[in-house]
Amino acid sequence: MFEQTESDFVIENFETASGERFETLRQHAMTIGTLRRDAAGRIDNAVLLLHNTTGSGREWLGPGLSGELFGPGQPLDAARYFLIVPDAIGFGRSSKPSDGLRAKFPQYRYGDIVAAQHRLLTEGLGVEHLRMIVGLSMGGMLAWLWGGLFPGFMDALVPIACQPAPMSGRNWLQRRMQIELIRNDPGWHGGDYTVQPRYYARAPFGALMTTSPVHLQRLAPTRAAADALYQQFCARAEAGDANDRLYQLEASMDYDPTPLLARIEARILAINFADDELNPAALGTVEAAIAGLKAARAVMLAPGPEPRGHQAALHAALWKAELQAFVAALE
Known part of the structure; x- marks a missing residue:
């Protein structure tokens, strides 16, 4: 220790x-x-x-x-x-x-x-x-x-x-996509939500971009396995807070x-x-x-x-x- x-x-x-x-x-x-x-x-x-x-x-x-x-x-x-x-x-x-x-x-x-x-x-x-x-x-x-x-x-x-x-290119594009999903979520309410906005969590661009395609294929060799992996990605994103994530992404701009x-x-x-x-x-x-x-x-x-x-x-x-x-x- x-x-x-x-x-x-x-x-x-x-x-x-x-x-x-x-x-x-x-x-x-x-x-x-x-x-x-x-x-x-x-x-x-x-x-x-x-x-x-x-x-x-x-x-x-x-x-x-x-x-x-x-x-x-x-x-x-x-x-x-x-x-x-x-x-x-x-x-x-x-x-x-x-x-x-x-x-x-x-x-x-x-x-x-x-x-x-x-x-x-x-x-x-x-x-x-x-x-x-x-x-x-x-x-x-x-x-x-x-x-x-x-x-x-x-x-x-x-x-x-x-x-x-x-900050530019593919890196900023995937961040901008997440930002837009948060800000355009019907439950966003300018950041004063009572229930977490989940649009961004249901489109895990970040997880796709930060994981090797070869590794993804090994984790999800079938459509059923890919569906299960998608749910894991979403659950991980949903465990966070939309305001926190928005600020984290925009901090890099x-x-x-x-x-x-x-x-x-x-x-x-x-x-x-x-x-x-x-x-x-x-x-x-x-x-x-x-x-x-x-x-x-x-x-x-x-x-x-x-x-x-x-x-x-x-x-x-x-x-x-x-x-x-x-x-x-x-x-």
Whole structure:
């Protein structure tokens, strides 16, 4: 077992980049391991782990991640590193629309998430420098922003299953479809619903786009099996809240780290997957973006015997060897 604690850090009068204001913004975070300080008293073993768009910080506790990464001798050995795992604004136990404000919840974007996380680290946890940031999908996108917005704050960045390019193409199309289904649901009522709108849950575009077609075919080799899988997708979506999901999707609309890339000082290992439908390898986006960056490397992993598509990010066994080598080089 890992030494694990959870806490809330509350920011008073947090203002977003667009000028909207939170009277109080709760940032929930889990920490694993023990802080270590160097001879000058500075924390030197903090690692920030950032979750994806469909999860929360607790995603990192799943066996596909913690079981492959946090144990003795593994890339993010919890006996060696102090792992900080926050819930982003709008997710998990951090402030979100379903806490009560619903559609009156201030609009936020990915840059605001990063700004709030920076304050969580510096003001809430007293962490002034990170050894590394590892992010999955949305978390990887946040990692690119972290590198440009706070250059020098971290030694290394490991964005996984994402692109350092403007939100666009297939990725935005499937998000826009979900947004439209929520906003045009007969029960939406401007976000003041008493019964959860379910149009978006009955059209699980996200699940289709983030799962490998090969894996889907194995899960659903017949029409009956596909119908059963569809019901599983719907049930999973229906367990959430429509306002929360709407805000999560819209938070990505202005994502574009391109102007910030030249500011990044950290070493970079960008990991992507050749069968990821959201981040198509054919676009060559990552390679083009890092071409002008020092100490940056992109890895495109081919599908293994059990193809996972975008979901490969949640199966560290598929990519931890690359992370292990990267961490060894850092040390």
